[in-house]
Amino acid sequence: MTDANKNVVLERHEFILKGAQDEREYRGLELTNGIRVLLVSDPTTDKSAAALDVNVGHLMDPWELPGLAHFCEHMLFLGTAKYPSENEYFKFLTAHAGRANANTATDHTNYFFEVKPDQLPGALDRFVQFFLSPQFTESATEREVCAVDSEHSNNLNNDAWRFLQVHRSCAKPGHDYGKFGTGNKKTLLEDARKQGIEPRDALLQFHKKWYSSNIMTCCIIGKESLDVLESYLGTFEFAAIDNKKLERQIWKEFPFGPEQLGKRIDVVPIKDTRQISISFPFPDLTGEFLSQPEHYISHLIGHEGHGSLLSELKRLGWVVSLQSGYVVQAAGFGNFQVGIELSTEGLEHVDEIIQLMFNYIGMMQSSGPKQWVHEELAELRAVTFRFKDKEQPMAMASCVAARLQRIPFKHVLSSPHLLTNYEPVRIKELLSMLIPSNMKIQVVSQKFKGQEGNTNEPVYGTEIKVTRISSETMQKYEEALKTSHHALHLPEKNQYIATKFDQKPRELVKSDHPRLINDDEWSRVWFKQDDEYKMPKQETKLALTTPIVSQSPRMTLLSRLWLRCLSDSLAEESYSAKVAGLNYELESSFFGVQMRVSGYAEKQALFSKHLTKRLFNFKIDQTRFDVLFDSLKRDLTNHAFSQPYVLSQHYTELLVVDKEWSKQQLLAVCESVKLEDVQRFGKEMLQAFHLELLVYGNSTEKETIQLSKDLIDILKSAAPSSRPLFRNEHILRREIQLNNGDEYIYRHLQTTHDVGCVQVTYQIGVQNTYDNAVIGLIKNLITEPAFDTLRTKESLGYIVWTRTHFNCGTVALQILVQGPKSVDHVLERIEAFLESVRKEIVEMPQEEFENRVSGLIAQLEEKPKTLSCRFKKFWDEIECRQYNFTRIEEDVELLKTIKKEDVIALFDKKIRKGAAERRKLAVIVHGKSEDRAAVNEIIKKHLEDGKKKKEVLYLDQLRQFLPLYGQPIAAINLKPIGIDPCLGQ
Numbered sequence: 001m002t003d004a005n006k007n008v009v010l011e012r013h014e015f016i017l018k019g020a021q022d023e024r025e026y027r028g029l030e031l032t033n034g035i036r037v038l039l040v041s042d043p044t045t046d047k048s049a050a051a052l053d054v055n056v057g058h059l060m061d062p063w064e065l066p067g068l069a070h071f072c073e074h075m076l077f078l079g080t081a082k083y084p085s086e087n088e089y090f091k092f093l094t095a096h097a098g099r100a101n102a103n104t105a106t107d108h109t110n111y112f113f114e115v116k117p118d119q120l121p122g123a124l125d126r127f128v129q130f131f132l133s134p135q136f137t138e139s140a141t142e143r144e145v146c147a148v149d150s151e152h153s154n155n156l157n158n159d160a161w162r163f164l165q166v167h168r169s170c171a172k173p174g175h176d177y178g179k180f181g182t183g184n185k186k187t188l189l190e191d192a193r194k195q196g197i198e199p200r201d202a203l204l205q206f207h208k209k210w211y212s213s214n215i216m217t218c219c220i221i222g223k224e225s226l227d228v229l230e231s232y233l234g235t236f237e238f239a240a241i242d243n244k245k246l247e248r249q250i251w252k253e254f255p256f257g258p259e260q261l262g263k264r265i266d267v268v269p270i271k272d273t274r275q276i277s278i279s280f281p282f283p284d285l286t287g288e289f290l291s292q293p294e295h296y297i298s299h300l301i302g303h304e305g306h307g308s309l310l311s312e313l314k315r316l317g318w319v320v321s322l323q324s325g326y327v328v329q330a331a332g333f334g335n336f337q338v339g340i341e342l343s344t345e346g347l348e349h350v351d352e353i354i355q356l357m358f359n360y361i362g363m364m365q366s367s368g369p370k371q372w373v374h375e376e377l378a379e380l381r382a383v384t385f386r387f388k389d390k391e392q393p394m395a396m397a398s399c400v401a402a403r404l405q406r407i408p409f410k411h412v413l414s415s416p417h418l419l420t421n422y423e424p425v426r427i428k429e430l431l432s433m434l435i436p437s438n439m440k441i442q443v444v445s446q447k448f449k450g451q452e453g454n455t456n457e458p459v460y461g462t463e464i465k466v467t468r469i470s471s472e473t474m475q476k477y478e479e480a481l482k483t484s485h486h487a488l489h490l491p492e493k494n495q496y497i498a499t500k501f502d503q504k505p506r507e508l509v510k511s512d513h514p515r516l517i518n519d520d521e522w523s524r525v526w527f528k529q530d531d532e533y534k535m536p537k538q539e540t541k542l543a544l545t546t547p548i549v550s551q552s553p554r555m556t557l558l559s560r561l562w563l564r565c566l567s568d569s570l571a572e573e574s575y576s577a578k579v580a581g582l583n584y585e586l587e588s589s590f591f592g593v594q595m596r597v598s599g600y601a602e603k604q605a606l607f608s609k610h611l612t613k614r615l616f617n618f619k620i621d622q623t624r625f626d627v628l629f630d631s632l633k634r635d636l637t638n639h640a641f642s643q644p645y646v647l648s649q650h651y652t653e654l655l656v657v658d659k660e661w662s663k664q665q666l667l668a669v670c671e672s673v674k675l676e677d678v679q680r681f682g683k684e685m686l687q688a689f690h691l692e693l694l695v696y697g698n699s700t701e702k703e704t705i706q707l708s709k710d711l712i713d714i715l716k717s718a719a720p721s722s723r724p725l726f727r728n729e730h731i732l733r734r735e736i737q738l739n740n741g742d743e744y745i746y747r748h749l750q751t752t753h754d755v756g757c758v759q760v761t762y763q764i765g766v767q768n769t770y771d772n773a774v775i776g777l778i779k780n781l782i783t784e785p786a787f788d789t790l791r792t793k794e795s796l797g798y799i800v801w802t803r804t805h806f807n808c809g810t811v812a813l814q815i816l817v818q819g820p821k822s823v824d825h826v827l828e829r830i831e832a833f834l835e836s837v838r839k840e841i842v843e844m845p846q847e848e849f850e851n852r853v854s855g856l857i858a859q860l861e862e863k864p865k866t867l868s869c870r871f872k873k874f875w876d877e878i879e880c881r882q883y884n885f886t887r888i889e890e891d892v893e894l895l896k897t898i899k900k901e902d903v904i905a906l907f908d909k910k911i912r913k914g915a916a917e918r919r920k921l922a923v924i925v926h927g928k929s930e931d932r933a934a935v936n937e938i939i940k941k942h943l944e945d946g947k948k949k950k951e952v953l954y955l956d957q958l959r960q961f962l963p964l965y966g967q968p969i970a971a972i973n974l975k976p977i978g979i980d981p982c983l984g985q
């Protein structure tokens with residue numbers, strides 16, 4: 001520690017509660033200017049990170065300038081006195097395997113970044129300038145308003161944002177909670193100027209008023225020792241941030257008083273959804289982290305087991321799902337909410353549903369808090385904290401900095417987990433707030449469209465109708481609170497809580513990746529014992545290959561519906577396991593179905609076998625079937641209202657993948673599907689199958705072999721006449737190969753969003769180490785310039801992506817822009833950008849180029865932080881059937897030999913305009929207001945032009961005449977799965 005540093009630290013807090021497995025070191029500091037800092041020293045980390053949180057958010061926006069706090073967040077990134085260049089910060093970070101972001105919430109704003117560990121000092125130096133000397137230049141101000149505006153346009157037709165603003169707009173007039181937080185060009189520029197306010201002056205004023213060190217908190221995570229990390233605070237002048245001695249703002253008044261409560265708000269959604277959310281104003285419980293009384297309450301109301309509110313609502317056929325939870329909305333007030341997704345039938349029974357909810361709450365009130373429920377929750381939380389996975393550094397820095405605003409140093413890591421105190425009196429007190437007169441209901445359905453008395457929420461234009469709930473209805477709710485219901489009762493004690501945490505006997509064979517321990521005509525089994533994370537955890541995943549699932553749209557629909565029914569019928573019996581940290585997921589894939597079980601190892605094999613048995617042995621009644629089928633149909637229909645970038649990805653897939661069913665195709669076959677078909681489907685699926693299994697974690701080879709045998713036996717006994725797959729029944733998916741020089745455009749005219757989107761794909765070819773690595777490097781080199789040029793300088797859109805796309809054994813480079821500008825113009829600007837970025841790469845000094853390569857290598861070599869993340873990497877290799885477990889090492893070896901000329905050579909061969917082997921596909925999703933006639937003119941012109949730009953007029957066009965790419969050869973020499981078609985069994 002330097003002498004200079006002694007003067008910046010006012011107080012040290014060395015004792016910080018941490019998990020038993022946690023080897024990082026922590027130190028809390030309060031600096032002389034009031035910033036509270038948590039330092040985290042982790043010599044093993046391969047990323048360093050930092051976050052700074054300021055206790056100012058959009059509730060502090062001046063009423064005449066909605067969105068100012070958010071705008072200020074955007075502007076801080078764009079140049080400081082010490083580093084005036086607008087993209088200096090992002091440029092530095094991307095050059096060193098880093099990234100950054102920020103967000104503005106109601107009462108705080110959080111800035112965070114991560115970077116290669118040896119570059120932490122340089123990143124901190126640039127970061128701290130935001131709070132020492134931001135520039136807020138004139139030119140950036142005007143442009144960045146457009147970025148905020150474009151961000152708002154993206155949210156404009158998004159139901160989640162719309163519902164939130166409806167909730168806010170119903171607050172007491174004049175309460176800060178009712179403000180519009182994002183802001184847009186109208187609020188920040190046009191309206192401001194009309195009122196004689198210059199936005200830049202307002203920004204400066206806002207920053208001057210609120211960005212005070214005494215309401216800032218910070219977290220820094222690095223490889224360095226705590227003393228060295230501490231010295232950075234002095235070197236980079238954290239203590240020089242201005243202390244304006246601000247008082248922390250706390251809202252003493254709730255946003256909803258008697259006048260706003262007892263009301264029902266009907267809301268018309270964009271998507272076809274039906275839901276009720278019932279909210280109760282609740283106190284700010286941040287300070288009660290040792291007892292978390294709200295957790296007790298939401299655990300019971302949101303329970304999904306036998307006797308729960310959800311269980312009964314499902315039996316009645318009224319709901320799809322239910323959640324309950326508590327949030328602190330801003331310092332001083334919170335909200336307890338029960339959210340229910342309704343079935344069609346359920347929409348007709350809103351009152352009865354609410355009565356049932358009050359029956360359940362009434363039961364909790366009259367039976368009083370139960371200590372055993374609290375103890376069970378406390379035990380589960382304690383185990384979670386003991387064996388907590390390591391967090392990703394940037395996410396951790398951001399969370400901890402935010403938490404430090406209100407939580408003492410000692411508890412800053414443990415506060416979300418440990419429940420040390422039981423406070424029955426407080427639970428009772430809070431339960432007594434869950435009463436009809438303290439409630440507000442929001443009911444969402446398209447059937448309210450155009451009903452008499454509707455008005456529009458001013459910011460998003462959402463159609464709503466606010467009515468006071470009649471006294472008769474309120475009376476019914478009150479009575480429900482005092483009435484018991486025969487079907488409702490508290491849950492049983494949880495049998496799934498893990499008790500054994502020892503490491504299993506160590507394997508003699510050591511391997512860095514999964515080993516094949518069995519391969520026959522029925523199954524392929526992979527296993528690896530974990531010796532890296534040393535947690536009592538495990539992951540088990542099985543892929544059941546049954547080609548019938550993708551045979552036809554009807555079969556695909558049936559498999560999805562079957563999975564939905566299955567998951568639903570398993571939900572009740574497996575809920576306790578889920579609460580106890582034993583999770584499962586079921587998903588359908590092109591090849592069949594997959595099941596993943598994760599969590600504590602002790603009861604995992606048992607649970608996997610139990611679930612496999614249930615795959616083909618579950619009952620579903622007609623009522624429930626109707627609800628689930630209806631919800632699947634709605635999901636399929638609602639896809640059309642998705643964000644343009646979601647649609648562009650969907651259409652790209654439909655255009656280039658050899659066999660892919662569209663949502664409309666699946667909808668078209670819905671009529672032909674009945675309950676009996678779904679019940680039969682499970683067994684039909686098993687007529688011919690192959691099982692691939694991976695177990696990774698605290699397990700042994702012997703246990704895994706036994707598990708695979710048991711699973712095969714279970715599957716065979718479910719369908720006694722089943723047989724192994726023939727080899728030619730299982731075919732990998734392939735992608736359509738455009739011709740060299742092709743440039744196709746597919747257009748979709750959507751009718752929901754004002755913004756449009758352009759997604760350009762440059763096909764590179766079948767994956768191979770060289771192309772994968774060089775394209776990865778090109779992607780890395782163009783990401784920051786794409787953001788800087790297309791988003792910041794040209795304001796083409798708020799969403800700008802570049803990515804390498806691995807699909808069906810091929811690799812491609814993709815660039816995506818979503819925004820308000822004409823999409824044909826954006827398409828041209830992407831082309832111009834490619835030319836300018838090529839020049840940038842050509843002119844890049846050798847040293848910088850080498851830095852970029854080593855930055856990318858560091859990124860690739862980053863260790864997965866958790867056993868689950870490591871598992872996912874292994875599984876990806878198995879799922880694509882390339883089994884290249886040393887992929888990263890190969891990429892790294894190759895990158896070490898790459899020269900700039902190699903990068904330019906590939907760029908000039910496959911990406912640059914006019915390149916000999918360029919294969920370009922642009923999917924354009926037009927904004928809803930784009931002029932149709934003009935679009936048709938463009939199409940006509942392109943068609944007449946002939947060769948150069950070809951408009952794809954229908955989705956199936958390309959597959960009519962283009963060839964398919966092959967698949968890369970698997971890295972491990974294995975015989976294909978199943979049996980030889982000419983040999984029989």
Ligand SMILES: [Zn+2]
Nearest residue numbers: 070074148151
């Ligand atoms: Zn933003």
